[in-house]
Amino acid sequence: MNNHSSKTVLDFYYLTNNLKTLVRSGWKQWNVSHERLESVAEHIFSTCMLAIAIDSEFEYSIDLRKVILMLAVHELEEILISDITPFDGVSAEDKLDSGHQAVHKLLSPLLKAEEYEKLILEFDGHETPEAQFAYMCDKLDANLMALYYDRDLTCTFENASEKLRNNPVLQEITAKHHATMGECFYQFEQTQERLDKNFNQILDEARTQFILLRAR
Numbered sequence: 166m167n168n169h170s171s172k173t174v175l176d177f178y179y180l181t182n183n184l185k186t187l188v189r190s191g192w193k194q195w196n197v198s199h200e201r202l203e204s205v206a207e208h209i210f211s212t213c214m215l216a217i218a219i220d221s222e223f224e225y226s227i228d229l230r231k232v233i234l235m236l237a238v239h240e241l242e243e244i245l246i247s248d249i250t251p252f253d254g255v256s257a258e259d260k261l262d263s264g265h266q267a268v269h270k271l272l273s274p275l276l277k278a279e280e281y282e283k284l285i286l287e288f289d290g291h292e293t294p295e296a297q298f299a300y301m302c303d304k305l306d307a308n309l310m311a312l313y314y315d316r317d318l319t320c321t322f323e324n325a326s327e328k329l330r331n332n333p334v335l336q337e338i339t340a341k342h343h344a345t346m347g348e349c350f351y352q353f354e355q356t357q358e359r360l361d362k363n364f365n366q367i368l369d370e371a372r373t374q375f376i377l378l379r380a381r
Contacts, residue, residue: 173274180271183244184209190248191307194326195346197314205243211310212236212302219302223363227294235288235299238281242267252328261289301364308350308368312375315347322349347375 184206192202213236220229242264249255268285272278287296314320322330322339325346329335338344338352351372354360360368 177275180244181241182206184240187243187248189310190253191250192310192314194250194252194329195314195320196324196326197320197346199314203310205240205248208306208310209237209240211306212299215302215306216299219298219363219367225294225298227298231284231295232299232302234281235284235295236302238268238272239285239288239299239303241271241285244271252332254328265289301360304354304359305364305368308347308354309371311350312347312371315345315375316378320346322346347372 185204187205188202189205189208192199213233216229216232216236219225220227220232243249245267246260246263249260265282265285269278269282272281275281287293288299289296291297291300311320322335322344325335334353334356335349338349342348342352344352351368354368
């Protein structure tokens with residue numbers, strides 16, 4: 166047995182387990198009142214399950230193994246820099262830079278560190294079919310969870326944090342649609358054009374189910 170390799174595995178395992186208790190910041194900013202909020206690790210699991218199911222049910226010419234690896238490692242940076250949302254006042258460039266520095270440090274003990282770092286850079290580039298697919302899984306999961314948390318209608322714009330309430334894009338959405346959190350996520354996604362027709366179909370189906378549930 167290679168004791169050094171075993172120690173590396175265990176060190177990496179225990180380090181990444183921190184993501185099991187790191188709550189996704191966006192739900193805190195919306196003051197979601199559910200008993201237990203989604204962790205980053207749970208988000209990663211959900212994106213991987215979406216990738217498997219969507220690859221099964223729709224026609225995509227992708228390397229699913231590569232997609233799963235991307236989704237598994239692209240949030241590792243949050244162990245060191247936490248979960249930074251678009252409403253935290255951090256520029257996209259600064260977030261990418263600090264994130265890449267973080268994952269380089271986290272992955273450096275692994276023999277395949279360079280391979281995994283390249284996957285993260287590919288994911289952030291959004292250019293290859295696998296990176297685009299993984300990115301859409303990431304965004305779709307956030308939208309689906311917003312609808313899930315919105316079932317009891319406690320996630321309102323008025324109850325959100327000040328940084329969200331002061332955001333002009335969200336202000337415009339809520340003024341136009343009288344939106345709860347799930348609807349804000351949905352309407353915001355429509356302005357971004359980040360999802361293809363299949364992913365949008367899934368999101369629309371989830372929104373329809375949510376609306377029907379609320380009507381009961």
